[in-house]
Amino acid sequence: MAAAPAFGLAPQRDPEERERKLRTRALAGLRAWLDLVQAGPEHLCPVCGWHGRFAPVREKPGLSCPACDSRPRHRLMKLWMDRHLRLPRTARVLHFAAEPAIGALIRPRVAEYRTADIAPGADLRLDLTALDLPDGCVDLLIANHVLEHVADDRRALAEIARVLAPGGRAVLSVPMVDSWPRTHEDPALGPEERRLYYTDRLHLRLYGRDFPDRIAAAGLRVEEFVACEPDVSRHGLKRGERIFIGLKPGPQSA
């Protein structure tokens, strides 16, 4: 015997009605997507020179450059490079978890450019906590959004400081909450808890404003570059986002 319909209501089974509802929903979804794409002001991409509206990423409007797919942190990095980085032709650059848009800008300007990752696919397969490289062999090391994946980030920072040449620099950025005095980390958390606390199953901590102290503890002098106006509105940056630059004491090499 068939079960009685809940609350005396028959389930909706009319195929035409179902089709009509699906079409209405699809059109509403398309309209919302178009609103997202067409929403917001126009920006200038400092990475590739595109001018116009940026595309949404995960339903957040105005994040991705439609020409080069740069995100706010890539554009911030490019502005820092334009204003503060003087790379001699002889420079040796090591780029962890390399962003192609940033790599394409650096590779033609330097003597040696290598990508690196703990996973296969990069020029060099390297563990950031045990770098198979001699002391002082890198003039510029880039690791954007990498350290939050590394279990012993203090050891990674010490390794970064070791392989930097005197005067060399490391460009480091991480997800962080500026209003937290200290980094939140708990090695006992499982993947689902990490997603809850750190927004990503693969992140091992969410940094607070003690992040630059960890860089300094490795023996590097810390500078920062902050996304301020008018750059934020002109280039579609994340307001207040920061990249940190760790400088190894010595005559500047890069």
Ligand SMILES: [Zn+2]
């Ligand atoms: Zn672009």
